[in-house]
Amino acid sequence: MDKRVALVPGEQTFQARIDAEEKIEPKDWMPEKYRQNLIRQISQHAHSEVIGEQPEGNWITRAPSLERKAILMAKVQDEAGHGLYLYAATETLGITREELIDRLHTGASKYASIFNYPSLTWADIGAIGWLVDSAAIVNQVSLQNTSYGPYARAMVRICKEESFHQRQGYNIMMTLMNGSQVQRDMAQDALDRWWWPSLMMFGPHDGESAHSAQSMKWKIKRRSNDDLRQQFVDQAVQQAEAIGLVVPDPDLQWDDARGHYDFGAIDWEEFERVISGNGPCNRQRLAHHKRAHREGAWVREAMAVHEAKQRLSNEDVA
Amino acid sequence: MADQMQLYEVFIRSRRGLDHKHVGSLHADDAIQALEYARDVYTRRGEGVSIWVVASRDITASQESDCESFYDPLDDKPYRHAAMYALPEGVDSL
Numbered sequence: 001m002d003k004r005v006a007l008v009p010g011e012q013t014f015q016a017r018i019d020a021e022e023k024i025e026p027k028d029w030m031p032e033k034y035r036q037n038l039i040r041q042i043s044q045h046a047h048s049e050v051i052g053e054q055p056e057g058n059w060i061t062r063a064p065s066l067e068r069k070a071i072l073m074a075k076v077q078d079e080a081g082h083g084l085y086l087y088a089a090t091e092t093l094g095i096t097r098e099e100l101i102d103r104l105h106t107g108a109s110k111y112a113s114i115f116n117y118p119s120l121t122w123a124d125i126g127a128i129g130w131l132v133d134s135a136a137i138v139n140q141v142s143l144q145n146t147s148y149g150p151y152a153r154a155m156v157r158i159c160k161e162e163s164f165h166q167r168q169g170y171n172i173m174m175t176l177m178n179g180s181q182v183q184r185d186m187a188q189d190a191l192d193r194w195w196w197p198s199l200m201m202f203g204p205h206d207g208e209s210a211h212s213a214q215s216m217k218w219k220i221k222r223r224s225n226d227d228l229r230q231q232f233v234d235q236a237v238q239q240a241e242a243i244g245l246v247v248p249d250p251d252l253q254w255d256d257a258r259g260h261y262d263f264g265a266i267d268w269e270e271f272e273r274v275i276s277g278n279g280p281c282n283r284q285r286l287a288h289h290k291r292a293h294r295e296g297a298w299v300r301e302a303m304a305v306h307e308a309k310q311r312l313s314n315e316d317v318a
Numbered sequence: 319m320a321d322q323m324q325l326y327e328v329f330i331r332s333r334r335g336l337d338h339k340h341v342g343s344l345h346a347d348d349a350i351q352a353l354e355y356a357r358d359v360y361t362r363r364g365e366g367v368s369i370w371v372v373a374s375r376d377i378t379a380s381q382e383s384d385c386e387s388f389y390d391p392l393d394d395k396p397y398r399h400a401a402m403y404a405l406p407e408g409v410d411s412l
Binding site: 174 | 368403411
């Protein structure tokens with residue numbers, strides 16, 4: 001046997017499918033690293049949807065009108081649903097919900113670092129919907145073509161629901177910018193605080209990204225971090241200007257030759273600090289999730305007991 | 319009759335990457351047989367790359383006649399749709 005060819009059975013079929021732009025489905029053979037890489041990425045995505053409910057939930061009781069309150073509740077409800085689609089997609093890879101939640105609680109699994117920033121004013125709800133959801137959509141649209149079938153299908157479903165999210169956020173900003181000076185200042189302040197963390201959402205520069213190369217080869221990721229970030233900047237700058245907001249970046253300028261905006265350097269030290277647990281709200285976010293999970297334990301137990309009881313009584317009838 | 323064959327619902331994935339879609343039902347003695355029957359009945363012309371069979375009695379279904387009460391009040395929330403939010407002039411990528 002030729003020792004140089006160390007192909008695992010199935011590996012050739014797997015890579016051929018990837019190369020042919022075909023999807024990988026749950027029962028197909030896949031390299032263990034592909035499976036683990038997907039579990040890491042999809043569960044991180046799921047956790048982000050769920051943890052992201054916290055900064056927004058913070059303002060439900062203080063929304064400025066009944067309509068805004070209903071809209072915000074509908075949005076947070078969507079985020080919970082998105083978390084569910086993504087957890088379900090992760091579970092097709094042979095891991096349980098309990099393990100996934102446990103990894104979140106121990107810190108083994110991460111979530112989008114941007115949710116470690118606080119939502120201080122009502123304008124932050126506008127900035128989150130507009131910037132954070134826009135950044136997420138830029139990424140998620142590209143992930144509709146990811147190589148793993150259940151993830152791709154979840155992305156299609158999620159993208160359909162997301163456009164309401166960014167529009168309601170932008171609408172909040174627009175309304176504030178049409179308001180009093182105090183309201184305009186509040187909107188500008190929110191943009192000042194959320195702009196750079198939004199740019200960080202796309203992750204490290206392409207050369208520095210730990211998982212990028214392999215993920216691109218396996219077509220889990222379809223476009224590079226820098227490529228996606230540039231698209232976001234180009235869109236968001238135009239949207240900010242349209243309603244009179246100023247993007248807080250003195251180096252920002254249109255580059256005619258590239259056909260894109262040039263923008264200033266991202267503070268990667270801040271990125272590292274927040275992602276490694278020392279952002280403004282990291283401990284609070286995790287502690288809240290743990291508490292909610294603990295306080296929901298009796299509901300899960302009651303449901304399990306009820307189900308067992310129903311099953312017994314059905315067996316009696318049969 | 320105690321040994322009557324069971325009804326199975328058949329779902330076919332026409333191409334990798336797409337959802338399985340319901341195509342019909344058939345009778346079989348067990349799931350494996352149902353799978354083989356489904357292959358013979360529903361995929362004679364290359365209609366699919368993957369088949370699911372599910373015993374019909376295992377499906378719990380909502381009733382269309384209950385629509386009004388079952389879905390209420392999901393239908394009175396126009397703010398769940400992006401179209402409700404007007405955009406200013408010159409903004410088109412939202």
